[in-house]
Structures are given as structure tokens and as C-alpha cells.
Amino acid sequence: MAETLPSRMKAVAIAEPGGPRVLKVEKRPLPQPGQGEILIKVRAAGVNRPDVLQRKGAYPPPPGASDLPGLEVSGIVAAVGEGVQRWRIGAEVCALTPGGGYAEYVAVHESQALPIPHGFTFTEAAALPETFFTVWHNVFERGGLKPGETLLVHGGSSGIGTTAIQLATVLGSKVIATAGSAEKCAACTKLGAVRAVNYRTEDFVAAVKEETGGKGVEVILDMVGGDYVGRNYQAAAVDGRIVQIATQAGAVASADFARLMVKRLTHTGSTLRPRTIEIKAAIAAALEANAWPLLAERRIAPVMDMIFPLKDAWRAHERMEEGEHIGKIVLDVE
Template structure:
């Protein structure tokens, strides 16, 4: 085990003033040092998430200790370790979940939020794992309690979280249904395991879900849309069904028919990841390492990367994510 500091400057993408993609600014900052329980990572790739877009626009309730530099997940090589870090050594390939700061050449991450990169994955692929896998596991399998044999409707099926949720639901014996906005995205959802993929621009997803389930509805709905989808999710739900919100991209407000909630004995819940403590994230990480990581080596799960951009083109990466035309994760090469 080598414990050291790394001095010097690094390039980071900061947001001095909230705004559009043009607000993303390349600046120089000191390289951070690994403290007790931390690892210092030389970043090779960083995932781009919708939370980054909202943070850049000044429309995101960030934790008080989060940096202004966006970036919730990275992949790279361990450059140094702090005291009490025994699992990782200098030179190890890791991916990490962060509270922020991932758009940088170097980051410090709690060791309990890091995972070894499977040999079969590149840095770019691994950078697309932490945020989607942690979120999917917390939402589907813990908050919503998805069980083998149950059906789950996954909105945004071709997104980073959507493609992860489809694959993990199928791998653990559930039956994933998905919505997507183009024929190409619908085909992708089917290719990675969706038993039904619905083009929401052409079909009413409530009608298609009820038709597919012989009128019973799905056991779980995973939704990041909110707004007008909320009541329609309830209409798609089976008796004792659960709706789990992980975002409200259309609108954070929801209107439900309370009588339908009562009759279906439905559970409406939600979860977030960024505001959780390192201890809680470490708990999730331990479960994911045990339950999800073996699926990668078995070939049952692989991140879907939609596009890669160099660090200097971060504004283009944000514009691409905002356009909604991509499928899978968008990743920055640092």
C-alpha cells in the first residue's frame, strides 16, 4: 500500500455562473490530496448525467458540501491512497461514485464509493456505471422491492438509467417493459432485454401495458418524468403495485386519483442518491459489488455508451444530452 500526495495543477470544467452549455469553463485548479479513507484517481473518463445539466443551469438543490465542478461518476487509475484504505493499491483501475467534481483530471473519492473495473470494460464503459447502477439498485430493488417474476415499466428505456434498469431487471428474473421515443430506441430496448418496448410518441403506453398484461397492469413503474405521467403510471399499475420516482424531468408536481391509489393499494415512493451519506453509498456499493459486478463478467450486463466527447467539447456533450437524441450514456474522455 502506497500513501502519498500529488502536487501540481489540473484542468477542470467549472461553472462560474449558471447558464447554458456555454457556461462550462475550462480552468486550472490544484490537484487534491487523498485524506483518510480516500483514494486519489487519475481520471480517464467521466459520465455525463442530467443532474449535471441542472447543476449547470442553477436548477438543482446540491448538497452543501458538493463542489461547483459537475460530474457524479468517473473511471481511472488510483494514483494515491489515504490512511485506512486497504482495498485499493496505486495502479488499480477503478470507477467511483462522487458527490461532484468528476469533470477533472484528478478527483478524490471515498474508497467505499469505488469499485474495481472489470477486465472486460474500458475506462469509457466503466465511467457509465456508478450513477446508473447505484440509482437503479436503490430504486428498483430496494425502494420498489422488485421481485423475480414481476413486471416493471421503465420510462426512458433508452437512457443511461433505462438501459441499466432493463438489463438488471431481466438479469434478476423480472420482466421489463419500456418506453422510448424513436423506432431505433425501441429496438435497443428490445435488444437488451425488454419484453415489450413502446414508442410513446405513437402509442398510449397505458393501453399497451394493459393489453400486454391482460388488464392486470405492471407491478412496478420506474419513472423519471413526473408531471402528466404520474396519473397514467397509476392507471398502468397492478394491485399492490409500486411507483418509484427518481426524477421529475417534465415537472416535479404530480396529480393522482386518490381513490385509484386506495383501490389498488398502491405505494408511491421515490429515491435520490446524491444527498446520501458516504456510509449509505458504501452500503449500496457492497451490495452492488456482490450482486451486480459478477453479471458483467458473465456477460449478462454491460453499459450502453451512446456517445463520447473529449473534455474540451464538454459543451457539445451537454447539448447532446439535452437534445434527447442519443441512446445510452454520454461520456467525457478526460
Template sequence: MHAITIPQPGGPEALVWSKVEDPVPGEGEVLVEVAATAVNRADLLQRQGNYAPPPGASPYPGLECSGTVAALGPGVAGWAVGDEVCALLAGGGYAEKVVVPVGQLLPIPRGLGLVAAAALPEVAATVWSNLFMVAHLHPGETVLLHGGASGIGTMAIQLAKAVGAKVVVTAGSDKKLARCKELGADVLVNYREQDFVEQVREATGGHGADVILDIMGAKYLSRNVEALALAGRLVIIGLQGGRTGELDLGVLLAKRAAVVATSLRPRPLAEKAAIVAAVREHVWPLIESGVVKPIIDRVLPLAEASQGHRALEAGEQVGKIVLQA
């Protein structure tokens, strides 16, 4: 088969379309013939040499895919060769075939094609696990989403609105904020021109954000805590603004607030399977009913994955960049 390899870490040009050995499914695994995958920021980090795949995972980038079941490993039940699926991966999506633990497979939501479905597994699993399984976002609460126009952000807006939360988003342009508003965001903050702490306080009558989903890390740490409500929950899922910051624990104590940092890729198989099962139970019905939809900025050929990396690094996109095999 062919796959995108990284012979040497570097810029987008480091991605090389190469002929490699076909993967073989083992116990509890399924071989999927890939129809499409999507670009995630973790792929950029891996390409740069800053985010190695977990032990035992495919060396190729790609944290999600859609496609057709091509073979079943020993001990697999509930799936058949020919089934159309999408999947959460620890790696290997940038390839013509990939092996997937059976607990990370999902059916294609009714009404969606294979290409659109490739944009779902990583964002759906990330958003559902963090906003609802970790932060326990409830109806009527206020959530602040940094990077509202990103793949994570566009999914988070829709899911938060679906459960009845008030949504505040940050983005770096009025064009991106307008797209967030179309998806249901209630309060729009241009972080280049406005202070998100002040905007959150104004929008909530001084209450603050009950939940914050943060991709920035150190750069926003103190201001995020400042923006939290009493008993607020800050969930950090990215470090685009650095990894080392200062935190006034007195402020955190006074607010009886929580700061949690999570990652999805290196989790044990059982934890990923539980998240995928929750996504299938809670998110898939919303997609099939049309309440939530994948937001796709563009579709590129898989062999031209470098173009997708350049676009994501430049911050050009709204939603996901899909790579079609």
C-alpha cells in the same frame, strides 16, 4: 489540474475548461486520477443553476468516473496506489483528479477498459437501489421503464431481464425502441403515438405493472398509478415532466400501492457505501459474465463536455455519453 467549471449558470457554453487547485484526500478518502467520466442529467441541472452540489462535495459536475488510484488518505485500507477503479461521486468527475470516499470505489469489472467502466457507477447504483432495494422487483413481475433508451433505461432493461422480469419500455422513436428490444425489452411503447397505460394493461392481461421506474414526475403521476397492478410500486427518480401533480388517493388505496421518490446524490456516505457494495455483489458478476454491459452512445474529450450536454439535452443518445480525460 484542469476541470470543467461553471463560472455562471447557463447553457452548454457555460462549461469552461479551467486550471484549478488539486484536491487532497482526507480521512477515508482516495485520490483518483480520472481517465473518463459520463454525462448525467443532474450535470445539466447543475450547469443551469438548478441543482447545487451537496455540502462538502466538489463544485465541479460529474457524478461518476473511472481512473487510477493516485494517493490514499488516512485510514484507507483495501486499495493501493495504481489500482484501476471506477467510482460513484457527489461531484467532481469532470476533472483530471477527484477525491472519492473509499466506500464509493469499485474495481473495474474484468473484461472492461477504463473508458467503458466510466459509464457504469451512476446507472448501476441508481437502477439497483431503486428497482431492487426499494421496489423489490421479483422474477416473473412486470416492470415499466420510462425513458428506456436512456442511460438509466438501458441498464434497467438488462438488470430486470437478468432477474427474470417482464420489461415494458417507453421511448420517443421507433429507432430507440428497436435498440431497447435488442437489449431485451418485451413490450415497446412509442409514447408519441401510444398510451402506455393501455399498452401495459394489454401486455399483462389487465394485471398492470408491478413496478414502475419513472423519470417524468408530475406529468405521468396519475397515469403511472393507473397503470400499477395491485400492490404495485411506483418509484420516481426524475422530474423531467414537472414537480407538482394531482393524485387520486382513492385509486392508490384501492390498489394498496406505493409511491416512492428517491435521489442518490445527497444520501449519507453510509447509505451510498451500502448501495455500492450491493452493486459490486450483484451487478458486477453480471457484467463480467457478459449478461449486462455498459451502453455507450459516444465518447468525447472531457474538455469538450459542452458537446455532450447538447446531445443529452437534444435527446440524441441511446445509453451514456462518456467524456474521456
């Protein structure tokens, strides 16, 4: 028998655009699952860079989405809306959300939820959706990375980076990563990168050329932008693909388009949050077929940095902005 649900829940809201301390615990009405949606009793929620941007007022939620931050959760299905076919009350799931994850309950479309891999804790499971959806779509679908090719991952010690290194390596590609300290570089090589470049002391273009015998890399996953755009064109192989997923060093850059033409480069990019339910459902299905068996066998796993209680979400944001984290920061909602 399903438990009686409360009418209100605890949530962490953005009181006003600003620093980490604008994140405030408040009471909110319980979300109601709509057509095709499930209500998840949240056990843990992942913290991601877009949450920080939203807190600062720079990344508004898409139309119809919750104004609460939080793009990924794990938990237990507490209620189902009309037309839900896959999930039953009591199922343990992790899910991608368009917002609303920093709360005790969140409603998501059933197609955005995946089973928690065998043996995973709720906090580990909450570290999966955002990074795995992002990496799978951008590296393997948009970037078309194939076994035997080399991937350059910028920000290799981030949640996205640690996921990309593991997935690409286990699926038969070589990975070169960039990171900002010796400790972070060591974490990248431990995960399977054949080389980790400390971008503070070493030129990644020269390192890539050395590692690939002058050929360059077939795929580049870039979250930096700015002057990395032109340098990525230098580091890329002929017919290389560069995939932009963020622009932490600036969204405007100058680039040598002659190099792009001569090398026949493809420079593409994407954002995940505003994509349609159907597109996210297709990514979820691809992940369940290709990545979830690897997780169940523990051939890959999320790298966990720190776990904070929900009420201390502001501390989690401080941790992310300090830039010292390796892997995923998660909120424990229990």
C-alpha cells in the same frame, strides 16, 4: 513507486448558470484525499442529467462537495488518505462521486469505488456507477422487484433505462419500456424489453394493460413525473410500487388517491447525490455482489452513445439536451 503528483489540474467548471457553453476548462488545485478517501487520476467521466441541472443552477452540490460537475468516473488510484484499507496506489477503479468528476483528478471515499469489471475499458467503466447505483437502489431495494414480476421503465433508452432493462431482464423479470422514437424502442427490445411503447404515438397505459392481460405492472421506474403520475397509478398492478427518480415533466401533479388506496399502491422516490457515505457504501456492496459478476461475464454492459474529450464537455451537454442519445454519454479525460 508512486508518481509525483502535480499541484494543479485541468477541470471543466461552470462559469455561471446557463447553456452548455458556460462549461469552461480551467486550472484547479489538486484535491487532497481526506480520511478514508482515495485520489483517482481520472481516465473517463460519465455525463448525467443532474450535471445539466447543476449547470443551469437548478441542482447545487451538497455541502462539502466539489462545485465541479461530474458524478461518476473511472481511473487509477493515485494517492490514498489515512485509514484507507481496500485500495492501493495503481488500482483501476470506477467510482460514484458527489461532484468533481469533470477533472483530471478527484477525491472520493474509498467505499464509493468499485473494481473495473474484467475486460472493460475506462470509458465503459465510467458509464457504470451513477446508473447502476440508481437502478439497484430504486428498482430492487425501494421497488422490491422480484423475479417473475413486470417492470415498466419510462425513458427506456436513457442511461438509467438501458441499465434497468438489462438488470431486470437478466435477474428474471419482464420489462416494458417507453421511449420517444422507433429507433429508441428498437434499442429497448434489443436489450430485452418484451415490449417498447413509443409514447409519442401510443398510450403506455393501454399497452401495459394489453401486455399484462389487464393486470398491470408490479413496479414502475419513473423519471418523468407531471401527468405520468396519474397514468402510472392506472398502469400499476394491485400492490404495485412506483419509484420516482426525476420529474422532467414537472414536480407537481394531481393524482387519484382513491385509485392508490383501492390498489394498495406504494409511491416512493429518492435522490442519490445527497445520501450518506454509509448508504452509498451499502449500495456499492450490493452491486459488487449482484451486478458486478454479470458485468464481468458480459451478460450485461453499458450501452455507449458518444464519447467526447474533456475540453468538449459542452458538446456532451448539447448531445444530452437534444435528447437523441441512446445509452451513456462519456468524457474521455486522457
